[in-house]
Amino acid sequence: MxxxxxxxxxxxxxxxxxxxxxxxxxxxxxxxxxxxxxxxxxxxxxxxxxxxxxxxxxxxxxxxxxxxxxxxxxxxxxxxxxxxxxxxxxxxxxxxxxxxxxxxxxxxxxxxxxxxxxxxxxxxxxxxxxxxxxxxxxxxxxxxxxxxxxxxxxxxxxxxxxxxxxxxxxxxxxxERGIIHTCLGSDGAHVKLLYNPGCGSLNPPTPDNVAAQLHTIHMAGREVFRHAVTAMSNAMQQVLDEADIAPDELQLLIPHQANLRIIEGVAKRLHIPAERVYINVDRFGNTSSASIPIALDEASRAGLIHPGDLVGMVTFGAGLTWASAVIRF
The missing domain is CATH 3.40.47.10 (Thiolase/Chalcone synthase)
Known part of the structure; x- marks a missing residue:
């Protein structure tokens, strides 16, 4: 329970x-x-x-x-x-x-x-x-x-x-309102799929390192996409299972806004219809750690979240890391 x-x-x-x-x-x-x-x-x-x-x-x-x-x-x-x-x-x-x-x-x-x-x-x-x-x-x-x-x-x-x-x-x-359950995960074996190698102790900001663009984002896009869909789907299912909540009980899913194709893939795996998935990646792109709280605030102010609603949140990022939560508003 x-x-x-x-x-x-x-x-x-x-x-x-x-x-x-x-x-x-x-x-x-x-x-x-x-x-x-x-x-x-x-x-x-x-x-x-x-x-x-x-x-x-x-x-x-x-x-x-x-x-x-x-x-x-x-x-x-x-x-x-x-x-x-x-x-x-x-x-x-x-x-x-x-x-x-x-x-x-x-x-x-x-x-x-x-x-x-x-x-x-x-x-x-x-x-x-x-x-x-x-x-x-x-x-x-x-x-x-x-x-x-x-x-x-x-x-x-x-x-x-x-x-x-x-x-x-x-x-x-x-x-009964509040945070019902959260789950976190990580897998350091895939660090170099998405990382910024510069400006730390490994590659300090020397002129040579800056010229080599070591201070910028490096990403293996196809691999990140594949891991993201799997990790986010599994993380959301895990938090729902542990909270004894079925996906169709969610009034709204707020996923990390990294890529529309990733969001669609996660929703499909969870069997959550498009009208119950909040999307603003088209207007803001990937804002990393900001994407879920931006979307949450937009959805709240637009009247899409009501007292008693169950809302799921799920994300994936460099590390690799992932996390999920289910909250009753």
Missing amino acids: PKKPHVMILGTGHAVPDRVLTNAALEQMVDTSDQWIMERTGICERRIVAPGTPLSELASLAATRALAAAGVSAKEIDLIILGTVTGDMKFPATACIIQDLIGAKQAVAFDLSAACSGFLYGLQIAEGLMLTSGYRKALVIGGEILSSMVNWQDRDTCVLFGDGTGAIVLGAAEG
């Missing part, structure tokens, strides 16, 4: 840059076409930050919107977790910068690195800390400025990614 929820989502928020980079604009930058991109990814456009914009600026805006939606002040937040691989700096944690920007003076703040799975990893960690360590209200944020590590000459990757942030506020559950 599923556990009784102890933690629930009180509010959601997201923030994306104003600048829209369309497929037509990309045609002027790299050897690609709108048809080529659409057929392979389903992406029409993505949002890109203005030069010099740090992640903390965008993430603080998403956090402020989530706090407003929850009716919670920043002073009430005692835990901030940011899932990202594109923080403002190597250190300190960007979550600490966000803490200062929003005025959450009582919060413990840290970043975690799980690539596209960062938000759902953060969700499970926050729930665990709230249950075991007495934190009462938490901010979980997923945010990326992936344009900072895209190779704009590599047509296989530069068409995929966008910038954005999403946030949720967590608090004590009410009745």
